Amino acid sequence: MRSFQVIKLNAAGAVKVDRYLRTSLPNVFAAGDCAEHYVRQLGRNGYMPLGPVANKQGRLAGSNIVNNGAMKMFPGIDQTAAFKFFDLTVATTGLNERQLQEGGTDCVKIFVDSPTRGAFSGGGTMRVLLICEKGSGLLLGGQMVGQAVVAKRLDVLATAIYKQMTVFELAKLDLSYATLYAPVWDPLLVAANLAIKKV
Numbered sequence: 484m485r486s487f488q489v490i491k492l493n494a495a496g497a498v499k500v501d502r503y504l505r506t507s508l509p510n511v512f513a514a515g516d517c518a519e520h521y522v523r524q525l526g527r528n529g530y531m532p533l534g535p536v537a538n539k540q541g542r543l544a545g546s547n548i549v550n551n552g553a554m555k556m557f558p559g560i561d562q563t564a565a566f567k568f569f570d571l572t573v574a575t576t577g578l579n580e581r582q583l584q585e586g587g588t589d590c591v592k593i594f595v596d597s598p599t600r601g602a603f604s605g606g607g608t609m610r611v612l613l614i615c616e617k618g619s620g621l622l623l624g625g626q627m628v629g630q631a632v633v634a635k636r637l638d639v640l641a642t643a644i645y646k647q648m649t650v651f652e653l654a655k656l657d658l659s660y661a662t663l664y665a666p667v668w669d670p671l672l673v674a675a676n677l678a679i680k681k682v
């Protein structure tokens with residue numbers, strides 16, 4: 484009688500993979516929405532089924548299948564995502580408050596409400612949440628919600644988190660200003676300066 488091996492799934496129902504995207508079955512790889520995703524900041528797999536992750540994992544799985552003598556590890560994700568909710572854009576990167584509570588991390592949280600543009604240029608309003616580690620100021624996560632394109636502004640924070648920057652370094656970034664695109668103090672810099680006072 485033929486016997487079947489069952490592929491291992493995680494609690495979310497995603498296929499368990501190692502850093503090379505190998506599943507529990509020999510010579511079977513998984514990538515994209517069906518698979519787990521390594522979360523750098525957690526140092527373990529999570530599940531965040533999104534387009535960029537699926538593309539990167541798919542590319543790597545294909546490469547590892549044909550180069551199995553020199554497989555590369557999936558570098559992981561920082562949980563960056565954006566979506567539209569009626570006229571609002573919502574964007575997130577890094578660890579969220581629930582994950583930080585679960586990890587028992589002592590952190591500083593800053594909320595900033597800001598216009599999305601400079602004076603007399605229309606635009607809307609936005610709110611920034613910036614989270615950093617108490618003491619070191621290491622950037623841990625952030626979220627933005629607003630009536631304009633906040634997603635690309637959040638990508639600055641995603642880059643800073645990837646490079647393991649602190650709020651002290653974030654506050655020194657030379658971000659662009661023109662009244663049509665941003666207030667003279669970028670909301671992210673305002674949040675960083677406020678965080679420095681609490682770190």
Ligand SMILES: Cc1cc2nc3c(=O)[nH]c(=O)nc-3n(C[C@H](O)[C@H](O)[C@H](O)COP(=O)(O)OP(=O)(O)OC[C@H]3O[C@@H](n4cnc5c(N)ncnc54)[C@H](O)[C@@H]3O)c2cc1C
Binds near residue numbers: 517
């Ligand atoms: C409405 C919507 C909006 C989205 N918007 C965003 C967004 O803005 N940003 C973002 O990052 N992500 C977004 N996503 C998620 C993103 O589309 C997915 O993460 C990504 O497409 C996953 O790619 P994948 O290749 O793993 O799976 P899929 O794109 O689902 O591809 C799987 C393919 O396998 C095929 N298939 C299934 N079963 C079988 C079978 N038994 N045999 C053969 N073929 C099979 C399917 O037909 C499909 O073509 C959105 C998803 C949806 C549904």
